[in-house]
Amino acid sequence: MLDRVTSSATIDNKMASAASTQPSAQFADITRNDDTLRRFLHGLPGVDQVGAEARAASLGTRSIKTTAKAWAIDLAIRMVDLTTLEGQDTPGKVRALSAKAMHPDPADSTCPATAAVCVYPDMVGVAKEVLGNSGVNVAAVATAFPSGRAALDIKLADTQDAVQAGADEVDMVIDRGAFLSGRYKQVYDEIVAVREACARPDGSSAHLKVIFETGELQTYDNVRRASWLAMMAGGHFIKTSTGKVQPAATLPVTLVMLEAVRDFREQTGVQIGVKPAGGIRTSKDAIKYLVMVNEIAGDDWLDPDWFRFGASTLLNDLLMQRTKLTTGVYSGPDYFTLD
Amino acid sequence: MTPPDSRIEVRKTYKLYIGGQFPRSESGHSYVVDDAKGRFVANAALASRKDARDAVQAARAAFGGWSGKTAYNRAQILYRVAEIMEDRRPQFVEAVRQSEGLTPTQAGKALDASIDRLVWYAGWADKITQVTGNANPVAGPFFNLSTPEPTGVVAVVAPQQSSLLGLVSVVAPVVVTGNTAVVLASPGRPLPAVTFSEVLATSDVPGGVVNILTGKHSNTAPTLASHMDVNAIDLTGLAGDSAQAAALEESAADNLKRVLRPPATEPDWTLEPGIGRMTTFLETKTVWHPIGV
Helix, strand or coil, X not given: CCXXXXXXXXXXXXXXXXXXXXXXXXXXXXXXXXXXXXXXXXXXXXXXXXXXXHHHHHHCXXXXXXXXXXXXXXXXXXXXXXXXXXXXXXXXXXXXXXHHHHCCCCCCCCXXXXXXXXXXXXXXXXXXXXXXXXXXXXXXEECCCCCCCCCHHHHHHHHHHHHHCCCCEEXXXXXXXXXXXXXXXXXXXXXXXXXXXXXXXXXXXXXXXXXXXXXXXXCHHHHHHHHHHHHHHCCCEEECCCCCCCCCCCHHHHHHHHHHHHHHHHHHCCCCEEECECCCCCHHHXXXXXXXXXXXXXXXXXXXXXXXXXXXXXXXXXXXXXXXXXXXXXXXXXXXXXX | CCCCCCCCCCCCECCCEECCECCCCCCCCEEEEECXXXXXXXXXXXXXXXXXXXXXXXXXXXXXXXXXXXXXXXXXXXXXXHHHHHHCHXXXXXXXXXXXXXXXXXXXXXXXXXXXXXXXXXHHCCCHHHHHCEECCXXXXXXXXXXXXXXXXXXXXXXXXXXXHHHHHHHXXXXXXXXXXXXXXXXXXXXXXXXXXXXHHCCXXXXXXXXXXXXCHHHHHHHHHHCCCCXXXXXXXXXXXXXXXXXXXXXXXXXXXXXXXXXXXXXXXXXXXCCHHHHHCXXXXXXXXXXXX
């Protein structure tokens, strides 16, 4: 159906001349200015909207039961970026959330930890203090989240602040105004600059997730273009939404992004992660996403390093389903923390 | 050739009542309901454990709004249900007559008693607190007040024999005090319960306050008894089946559900019920409040 739609001869030619493994270097010709970027991004094959939605809907009908379901639920828990991004967040709430991320189900020691805790930059220190070396990462949203409307130096300072405070991952938002008005070079440069700002003094760097806010991008074509733009600029992850705009993550949007990372790896050998965020509340939804990851991108992506869920309420539903599978008895919200 | 004046009867397949909606059973199954003489009447949905789960979810979602209403408002809503039952008189009489094998007069009497029972319980909504609450004398400068509060989500196994009067007599005391209910209708005589659900859907009772499941108890009762988000279970419908009742009571123990044990035989529902069924599903909250100078 929609498989293997991106087979652009242009990319292959550019690729042949590129030797570096750094994607931004491989795409130097494409990313030179607005015109070359527009020519490339608008030359990407269009997304068949009806086909994408039908494919996403049909993958959502798969029935995942018993041991496969147990496996999927544990994997989904390991993929959760447990998120709190409210103006009313307090250090106490972030501490509680971090403790929950390490031991989601205190009653069951076999329950895996989540992938990360996602907070505003000023809370990174608090989260880091609790999480320490537990293996649970701290992700910080930066660059004037959620609107992305600030001067570049402010966005960079925001990013550096988060990295200095100990963030392992940085979730940046793209400038949707610039993207929608066709100033692709500006968006590209910003992503490159933020990626550089993620560098730590010791030479390592925080992982960069690039948020598109697909609810504001209007079309699937734009989602595909934004995906390629972010991947060429060197983002480690592409992420659907901030969770502050409706609609947030949807199955078809994630499908388009999964196709993009699959095609990108085929052509460059570089694997990029995907993170749907916002609106995923039930285990059933999460399992639909996992089915889609397996069918569209492949099982290489079925790993917390390459696929994440940005969510807060999802975790409790996963835990309730997990409890149902282990005890055989339906659980209730009384037995899990409110966050 | 069929004569032009004869028509093919529409054979009905009734559905469940969950969260104010009428869904088919998630399992897709239905079963045949016969009248007291063994003749086909209609098909009813055969609820599965997942329907029970959905019903509990709906009841839990409705609990905050329903228990938060004033007692006066709950009473008015139940009066309104009684009014609509009066409007549906012929349909109820027919359903009770077929289910229980009564004469139309006897069925009419059963309906009268059911409506009266509902009105009786509706009247209790804003009086039960006065009767069961108390201002306790304490040795200190405090007001000490005990008030009854609804328990939460209550699973109700409705009586097997009395298909309407019995049903109303077990559902009304649960919801009038602010609980929400998941009701397992009589498996052999479900149609009055189905009609009752149609009355609820067209009344002012918010969706999810009463959820009615038809079908075998063995599919749904164990799920409800062990469900951690159900706060109490009324086993009246298992009168005489002490083995199954004991098994359900055992699985209800895990989250310390309140359990109303079934009697040895189905009670005579025409007698005045007393307030026991209401108080079983109430909890007492006591607050201490300093007396001002």
